[in-house]
Amino acid sequence: MHSVRIRNLKPEIMRLLVAFLIMTIFACNGSSQTVNKKDMPELQSFNFEEISKPDSEWQAELSEIEYYVMREKGTERAFTGPYWDNKEKGQYNCRACGLPLFSSETKFKSGTGWPSFYIPMYSNTVEEEKDASHGMVRTEVLCARCGGHLGHVFNDGPKPTGLRYCINGVSLKFEEK
Numbered sequence: 001m002h003s004v005r006i007r008n009l010k011p012e013i014m015r016l017l018v019a020f021l022i023m024t025i026f027a028c029n030g031s032s033q034t035v036n037k038k039d040m041p042e043l044q045s046f047n048f049e050e051i052s053k054p055d056s057e058w059q060a061e062l063s064e065i066e067y068y069v070m071r072e073k074g075t076e077r078a079f080t081g082p083y084w085d086n087k088e089k090g091q092y093n094c095r096a097c098g099l100p101l102f103s104s105e106t107k108f109k110s111g112t113g114w115p116s117f118y119i120p121m122y123s124n125t126v127e128e129e130k131d132a133s134h135g136m137v138r139t140e141v142l143c144a145r146c147g148g149h150l151g152h153v154f155n156d157g158p159k160p161t162g163l164r165y166c167i168n169g170v171s172l173k174f175e176e177k
Contacts, residue, residue: 043123051097051146062096069168070096070148073133073140078113081169090176091121092167097146099125101172102165108158115172117165118157126165128153141165 058071068074083092092102102117110116120126124144131140131152141150150171157164
């Protein structure tokens with residue numbers, strides 16, 4: 001088996017790799033400020049009970065990539081998920097537990113390669129936590145029912161909220177209306 005050494009790559013390939021790496025790092029690395037909830041439009045709440053399952057059950061129910069993203073806080077590669085370019089009308093639910101999260105009415109084209117929304121459907125279906133992984137501070141977005149990792153929220157989105165919920169497509173299940 002041959003190993004490829006980075007220093008042996010042709011300059012053109014090296015430039016492309018560096019450009020791709022920079023684009024990937026910065027695509028979902030917007031402002032690290034905490035989201036200011038007082039600026040959010042008033043949303044209704046959704047009635048649900050939390051779900052708690054052992055990892056073995058989640059592994060049996062989710063595909064390998066879904067488990068990696070939702071339970072191990074991974075990220076799908078940009079432009080590879082199922083919904084980054086979906087233009088159909090409907091709602092996006094949590095892939096793991098079915099909780100309604102986002103509406104197609106609030107989805108926008110961010111150019112990042114992940115589905116992006118400017119506000120959740122309900123005031124209580126997504127939770128946020130500080131994420132200091134990968135040498136940066138971001139605001140992680142989680143499903144409030146099952147605790148599944150969805151993505152991150154940034155303060156560089158469109159009006160009326162100025163927010164960009166950058167969500168992994170494999171964390172979502174689209175329900176067409």
